[in-house]
Amino acid sequence: xxxxxxxxxxxxxxxxxxxxxxxxxxxxxxxxxxxxxxxxxxxxxxxxxxxxxxxxxxxxxxxxxxxxxxxxxxxxxxxxxxxxxxxxxxxxxxxxxxxxxxxxxxxxxxxxxxxxxxxxxxxxxxxxxxxxxxxxxxxxxxxxxxxxxxxxxxxxxxxxxxxxxxxxxxxxxxxxxxxxxxxxxxxxxxxxxxxxxxxxxxxxxxxxxxxxxxxxxxxxxxxxxxxxxxxxxxxxxxxxxxxxxxxxxxxxxxxxxxxxxxxxxxxxxxxxxxxxxxxxxxxxxxxxxxxxxxxxxxxxxxxxxxxxxxxxxxxxxxxxxxxxxxxxxxxxxxxxxxxxxxxxxxxxxxxxxxxxxxxxxxxxxxxxxxxxxxxxxxxxxxxxxxxxxxxxxxxxxxxxxxxxxxxxxxxxxxxxxxxxxxxxxxxxxxxxxxxxxxxxxxxxxxxxxxxxxxxxxxxxxxxxxxxxxxxxxxxxxxxxxxxxxxxxxxxxxxxxxxxxxxxxxxxxxxxxxx
Amino acid sequence: xxxxxxxxxxxxxxxxxxxxxxxxxxxxxxxxxxxxxxxxxxxxxxxxxxxxxxxxxxxxxxxxxxxxxxxxxxxxxxxx
Numbered sequence: 291x292x293x294x295x296x297x298x299x300x301x302x303x304x305x306x307x308x309x310x311x312x313x314x315x316x317x318x319x320x321x322x323x324x325x326x327x328x329x330x331x332x333x334x335x336x337x338x339x340x341x342x343x344x345x346x347x348x349x350x351x352x353x354x355x356x357x358x359x360x361x362x363x364x365x366x367x368x369x370x371x372x373x374x375x376x377x378x379x380x381x382x383x384x385x386x387x388x389x390x391x392x393x394x395x396x397x398x399x400x401x402x403x404x405x406x407x408x409x410x411x412x413x414x415x416x417x418x419x420x421x422x423x424x425x426x427x428x429x430x431x432x433x434x435x436x437x438x439x440x441x442x443x444x445x446x447x448x449x450x451x452x453x454x455x456x457x458x459x460x461x462x463x464x465x466x467x468x469x470x471x472x473x474x475x476x477x478x479x480x481x482x483x484x485x486x487x488x489x490x491x492x493x494x495x496x497x498x499x500x501x502x503x504x505x506x507x508x509x510x511x512x513x514x515x516x517x518x519x520x521x522x523x524x525x526x527x528x529x530x531x532x533x534x535x536x537x538x539x540x541x542x543x544x545x546x547x548x549x550x551x552x553x554x555x556x557x558x559x560x561x562x563x564x565x566x567x568x569x570x571x572x573x574x575x576x577x578x579x580x581x582x583x584x585x586x587x588x589x590x591x592x593x594x595x596x597x598x599x600x601x602x603x604x605x606x607x608x609x610x611x612x613x614x615x616x617x618x619x620x621x622x623x624x625x626x627x628x629x630x631x632x633x634x635x636x637x638x639x640x641x642x643x644x645x646x647x648x649x650x651x652x653x654x655x656x657x658x659x660x661x662x663x664x665x666x667x668x669x670x671x672x673x674x675x676x677x678x679x680x681x682x683x684x685x686x687x688x689x690x691x692x693x694x695x696x697x698x699x700x701x702x703x704x705x706x707x708x709x710x711x712x713x714x715x716x717x718x719x720x721x722x723x724x725x726x727x728x729x730x731x732x733x734x735x736x737x738x739x740x741x742x743x744x745x746x747x748x749x750x751x752x753x754x755x756x757x758x759x760x761x762x763x764x765x766x767x768x769x770x771x772x773x774x775x776x777x778x779x780x781x782x783x784x785x786x787x788x789x790x791x792x793x794x795x796x797x798x799x800x801x802x803x804x
Numbered sequence: 805x806x807x808x809x810x811x812x813x814x815x816x817x818x819x820x821x822x823x824x825x826x827x828x829x830x831x832x833x834x835x836x837x838x839x840x841x842x843x844x845x846x847x848x849x850x851x852x853x854x855x856x857x858x859x860x861x862x863x864x865x866x867x868x869x870x871x872x873x874x875x876x877x878x879x880x881x882x883x884x
Contacts, residue, residue: 434816435856445866445881454864454884462862467881469866483873497867497878569860572819576853579822583850586829587843594836 313387320392324383329355329394330402331379333371346371348379348394356393357381368475369399369410376406404512411519414546418521423528429552430533432564433501438464439565440500440532442484445469449508449558456562461569466500472507477517481505482526489531502565503532505547506558509540518545527551537561747778810848815856822849 307315334347334354342361347354357379359367371377381396401407418424439457443449445467457463468488470480484505491499505527507518517523518538527534528550536551537558548554555561739745743753754761756770767773773784810818825846829839865878 434819435814451884454862458862462860464861464863465865466878467864467866468875469869480873487867487873487875491875497875569857572815573854573857576819576822576850576857579826579853580847580850582826583822583829583843583846586826586832587839587846590829590832590834590836590839593832 310387313385313390317385317387320383320385326380326382327394329379329381331355331377333373333375333377336371336373344371348377356391357396358393359396363395363397366397367399369401371399372410375410376402378402407512407516411546414519414521414524415549418524418528418546418550423524424549428528428550432533432535432553435461435567436463436500436502436565438466438498438500438502440466440468440488440503441506442468442470442481442488442503443506443558444472447508449506452557452559453504453506453562456559457566460563461566461572463566464498466497473510473514473517478520478523481517482520482522485523485526485530485534489529500532503530503534504537504555504558504561504565505534505551506537506561507539508558509543512543515539515543515545518547520546523547524550535561535564744778747776752777810845810852813849813852815853818849818852818856822846822853825849 329348331348331350334349336344336346338344342364344359344364346357348357349355359381364370369375369377371379378400379394379396380398380400381394383392384395385392401410422428441450441453443453449472450467454465457465466488468484470484471477472481485503488500488503491497493499505518507515515538518536524546527536527547533552535553535555536545536547537555537560538545538547541556544554553564555564743751747753753776754767755774755776756767756772761767761770761773771785775782775784808817810821813821825842828834829842829846834842864881864884866881867875868877868879870876
């Protein structure tokens with residue numbers, strides 16, 4: 291019955307909001323109350339949108355908080371949220387009225403507590419190790435005595451002072467300091483840029499290129515040292531062509547750069563000790579080497595001198611070498627005239643004896659003996675010859691008588707039969723051999739004719755010759771003195787000096803000399 | 805023995821060469837002529853080492869950077 295007039299129920303006189311009004315009211319309350327909050331939680335699902343905004347969830351055991359970082363904020367985040375990471379996110383709560391939602395707009399994310407940081411570091415370490423950046427064979431040896439040392443550190447403070455002090459004590463060197471901040475967000479990019487910057491210097495340039503780098507920082511909390519755990523720093527150190535010593539924090543602090551550096555020093559002072567040897571020790575060493583050098587050299591000479599002296603003593607005096615010979619000479623000299631006289635005397639005696647036997651009577655007697663032997667032999671010569679002739683004549687007549695007794699006729703007949711059979715076989719085989727040669731000759735002749743040009747002539751072609759050679763072109767034919775055409779049945783001469791058919795005589799023209 | 809002129813050797817190279825020569829001479833089985841040559845070279849190497857050690861001079865400078873963080877030069881650093 292009261293359709294037009296509300297029948298007020300208890301409580302119905304409260305203010306009535308529109309949806310937008312209530313959304314606005316909620317927004318004001320939430321954004322006013324939670325304008326800047328820090329929220330601790332585990333990162334859940336992470337969704338980087340193509341627009342550059344980063345959407346992710348923060349969660350704990352019971353609830354989820356939708357979170358977002360706008361594009362501009364993402365680039366400023368020191369830590370990118372990764373699923374499973376325990377973080378403290380700083381930002382403000384906003385509502386999203388068109389979908390009845392609220393979310394946290396995150397401006398900064400920090401890993402929550404040391405545990406989370408260490409877990410993140412562990413993850414990075416594993417990734418870099420898998421890439422092989424920690425491998426021993428990547429590590430370059432430090433120069434024994436670097437000329438220029440580049441130090442990447444804060445220009446003020448105890449660290450650079452410690453390093454310079456220790457360098458001064460050991461071996462003063464040229465030191466180039468690349469100033470960086472060693473803590474906070476700017477630390478990692480500056481340190482990485484400094485390492486790269488030193489590497490970009492060229493030898494002999496305006497700023498000398500160091501041959502050793504020290505990246506140093508004093509002790510501090512893990513958060514303070516965090517810049518040296520950043521991947522950019524580790525990668526810059528790994529890529530450094532200049533050998534690099536890392537000295538970050540105290541002995542117990544190990545940062546990511548320590549794994550990729552060529553040498554890790556527990557403290558900045560220790561880095562200086564690794565960098566240079568101790569000068570006065572080296573000076574002493576050089577002195578020692580010098581002394582050893584002189585000693586060894588003089589000993590080398592001394593030993594030889596001693597040996598020379600020893601040998602000299604062992605060498606006999608020259609006089610003693612010749613005395614024996616001299617004595618022999620004297621002796622021989624004394625005996626020489628006597629020996630000569632004795633020799634001459636002996637020869638004279640022999641001559642006397644021979645001369646005594648040499649008389650004409652002796653010769654004549656020998657001659658007479660020879661002549662008598664000759665006469666005896668001559669007397670025996672003629673009868674001996676006659677006897678020999680008689681013996682030979684008798685032997686001849688004996689042999690002739692034996693020859694007549696043997697009959698050669700039968701043997702002769704047998705040989706003749708054999709000869710006739712052989713000659714008949716020779717005739718047969720010779721004839722067949724001649725016939726076969728004849729056949730081969732005929733075949734070859736047929737082949738020659740078919741291959742030769744004469745067969746071609748039979749088919750209507752002709753061979754043109756000029757000046758004794760075969761003419762194959764028109765131009766040569768024109769230049770030939772005479773042409774000769776060979777047909778199958780003979781040759782036909784054309785032209786020739788006396789008659790040139792291709793050049794008729796010029797037409798008659800009246801001429802003075804005609 | 806390296807053929808590098810002694811005057812171009814680094815301290816470390818000169819040091820190694822000197823050590824080798826001393827060892828060779830001390831072993832005693834070097835010809836006299838050679839031992840003289842070795843001694844002369846050894847003396848030159850020792851001189852080189854001493855030169856390099858005397859070069860020890862401290863010079864500390866800091867790199868100056870522009871706003872982009874690029875090196876522009878150096879300024880001497882003193883009193884540290």
